[in-house]
Amino acid sequence: MKKIIAIAAAAVLASALFAETLKVGATPVPHADLLNLIKDDLKAEGIDLKVIEFTDYVTPNEAVESGEIDANYFQHIPYLESFNTERGYHLVNAGGIHVEPFALYSKSKKVKSIKDLKKKARIGIPNDPSNEGRALLLLQEAGLIKIDPKAGITATVQDITSNPLNLKFVEVEAASLPRVLSDVDAAVINGNYAIPAGLSAKKDGLFVEGSSSPYVNIIAVKAGNENKASIKALVKALQSDKVRKYIDKTFPNGEVVVVF
8 A cells, every 4th residue: 555655756757847837827816716726637638837927018029029927928919010010020819719809988976978078078098009009099989089900909099080079098008097987087908907907898898899809818828839738738728617607707807708
């Protein structure tokens, strides 16, 4: 009996010694939470998942490109593609997990619906290229502005062709938008920054992006690593019923929507 226990203990020790370490960068909510949820599942496959939290959209991509970390989980494809173009990086999509609908929010007691927005109202929007375009497209969908069709997802305020209310746009780093919400009449905020700020797209959003959004949040890796066994195991674990149930329970108001 002692011999069997010793063998079992040795097997566990060997597994721990030879476990592959997988470093994945993520913004806190919901990305890091979802990664921490699947740590034990990956450990059972001999993968030691290390979650490194970031609070911006630039550093985690720099870390993947340099090889400092193996993957990141925070961004959608349009942002990744614009980042690659701007920096000459080689990041690719290893698998889509969820969508965090963009929404237009307001803390002003005078703005309880889009109809309450007055002329020259100040609207906060993200200042990075892909998210600025996404925000402007949302405002167009809401009927507040019109954008040059040629601009598409890369639209900037210079591409606005119609602005009946003469809205004033305040371009702010995405992570800072919840903090400046009280200083503007309304702001378009990314889901992963709205959630920690206590904002619910379904409850608080004046206008919410549809669930058919092309802005799926993905696992991003450096080109050539997307077929590594550990990366495939990571994506599989995230695209599981366990994660789906967690999201449904934790975000019942549609702040996070699975795409698998």
